[in-house]
Amino acid sequence: MQDFLKNHKFSILLVLTGIAFYWSFAYDLTRADFIRLISLYTGLFFISFKLIQLEKNNFWLLAGTAVLFRLVFIAATPNLSQDFYRFIWDGILILEGINPYLSVPNDLKEISTSLEFTQQKLIQGMGSLSAGNFTSYPPINQLLFAISAFLGGKSIVGSVIVMRCFLILADLGTLYFGRKLLLKLKLPTHQIFWFILNPFIIIELTGNLHFEGVMLFFLLWSIYLLHQKKWVWSAILIGISVSIKLLPLLVLPLLWNYFVKNRKTENSDIPGLNFKKLLGYYFIVGVTVLASFLPFLSSEFISNFSASIALWFQKFEFNASIYYTIRWIGFQLKGYNIIATAGKILPLVVILILTGLAFFRKNNSTQKLIGIMLLGVSAYFFLATTVHPWYISTPLLLSIFTRFRFALVWSFLVMLSYSAYTKNGFQENYWLIAVEYILVIGIFLLEIFKSKLLLRLPYYK
Template identity: 55%
Template sequence: MLQQWKYHKFSILLVVLGLLFYWSFAYQLVRTDFVKMIFLWGGLFVIYYKLIQENTTQWRFLAIAALLFRLVFLFAIPNLSQDFYRFIWDGRMLLEGYNPYLSLPEVWIAQGNAPIDQAAELYTGMGTLNGSHFTNYPPISQLGYLIAAIFANKSILGSAMVFRILLILADVGTFFLGKKLLASLKIPTHHIFWYILNPFIIIELTGNLHFEAIMVFFLVWALYLLHKGYWYWAGVIFAFSISVKLIPMLFLPIFFQKFVLTQKENQKSKPLQGLLRLTGFYVIVLTTVVLTFVPFLSEAFVQNFTKTISLWFQNFEFNASIYFIIRWIGYQIVGWNVIETAGKILPLVTISILLILTFFRKNKSTPQMITAMVLGICAYYFLSTTVHPWYLAVPLALCVFTKYRFPVIWSFTIVFSYTAYIHPDFKENLWMVALEYLIVFGFLIWEIYKMRGNKTHEVLTTSSD
């Protein structure tokens, strides 16, 4: 112990300071107090950076620190998000034998006959906006909600603790699988800590109970299996990721070159054989996804689920970048909010970008493919009308397997979006949103310029040799 203290004195002090900061964040912070939030957020990011910088070869030390930071939140009620109240509601409805996709919390409350404990408290916690819409959380997320209901169907804190344990276990899985994938790609394995130790991940996922942690676990697992050649099992696991949150569906086109154009060692590429494997992969993914939905399927489910999904594109606005510029231009030209029109067009632009990345960018190797995934999902977010902070978990997780680090920068600047809570009526500060994206876009442009410069240097060096 004394020897550990002697050689890791500074790092141990950083961990202790980090534990104090996370404790204050979990149990003392009110989300309207942005000054305290940015102080804790900034301090934790400094600790995060210094811990990785000082301990690149000490993965056990960093892993223990990451686990301890998460355990701080074990008995905390989330203070930056209300979504977990809806998670608890859905899980308890399932436990009572009700399909959560077919009814609205506000209707149960209005009728006064909700079949679950603490219904009024849960409805108040989730808010009228959440309670007035049908749930849009896919089946594997619902399974997690059901597990919490089984173990804690009368306690909100108990349910939150069950969620938290599930999310921590998912992060443990992401750590080990991500480390193995990095080693297979011959990338330094300590890069996994850019995700696992990131304060944004610890606060937004472990702290605020967003199930992106489980989605990322399945996504990284699927990528590892695919890299090792087990594409059939990769299809099943990738489907599980989609069935936690639908967002990985965006990546389906990007697998094309990995299957069809990749040339194995000492073998010529066989596009037809690759195309058949790709088709098999897609069939496995889509079949598995459908099977997870089977227990809930009905005509009413399809109507409710698609209606709720469409609302995110055509009704809700939060922390957008390019869309806010389009909205401003719309006000100048037509005099009203153009979200309904933009919400239909921008997804088509996103699909076009994904197809360009699929067919006109070199994506044969696993790192190239993952890089295309990072660029694709970030393009989607840059064009979205709504970008909640926890959405960034996916590009942040994927970027550790690439040369890009702008998602790490974004995971810090996303805190500026929380200035919306300063206003009693939840009003966004567009200057802070602009600052968030100016920093992100600036760093992205710098990274692209730097990488192109390195490629040019490599070409010139090779030519001179």
């Protein structure tokens, strides 16, 4: 023990400092205090960087530290997001036998719950935007909300703790399969800690209870099984992932070349996959997703759920990049906000990009497939009208298995978007948004250019 303390004293000091910083972040910070928020976050990012740099060969120290940092948040009420109030609301409705997709909180007068928190407290907590719209969370996510409300001990804090346990377990699963996949791909295993030990992930997923963490666990598990050629179970798992968050739907078209076109290439690691199996894969994904939606299906559900999803493209705006430029041009030409038009066109552009990546890129290995997934998902977020910080968890995880590092930079800079929440109300700082995206897109383009140069070298594999 003495030798351990002597050899790792600086790392231990960093861990203790990190615990203090996370404690301050979890229990003594308000979202409107942006200077303190970004200062603590910068310090935590430095601590994680140094720990990975110093202890990259000490898996258990880094893993234990990651768990310890998460446990600091265990009883904390999320302070950067109010979404968890809606999670609890939806979970209570399911426990009461009410379909959460068929009503908005503001229109539901009373729910006969025995839980100590009242309808009004949850509605006030989730905010008018959430309370006035239909839920957009898929069924398996709703199941987790219901379990959390049931096991929560009839309190908000109890439900929060249960949700947090789900997310911590999901991160541990991501650590497990992420390390295994890195070993299979012959990549440095410590790279998984750029996700697991990243303060962005700890704060946004564990701290603020965003279920991207659970979605990413199933997505990564699916990719790992696909690499192992266990495509049936891979399809089931990606279907579960879609039923938690819809985002993995974006990666499904990218499987075309992986299954079909390049299966006989000399360097391919996927012999035996073909068009019939691709159709089977899509069928299993579809059946899995449909099975999860069956308990809620109705024409009214389809209408409400579609309307809720459409809001993200045609009504909501936050921390966008290319869209804000388009919006500015729209104001100059039309004199009004053109989000209703842009929100219809930009998804079509994303579809075209995904189609190009699917049919014209040689995804004949798992690592190349993940790289294409990273590019496709990133293109979607670059063109999106709304990019909340926790959305970046997906490109961050995918980047761990590639040579691209722009998503790591993005995981730091995206926190600048919290400057929009001030004591005087909501007001985005477009200068900080410009800094975020000029740096992120600049590094993205530089890495793309560098990647193309490397591919031309005869010794590059």
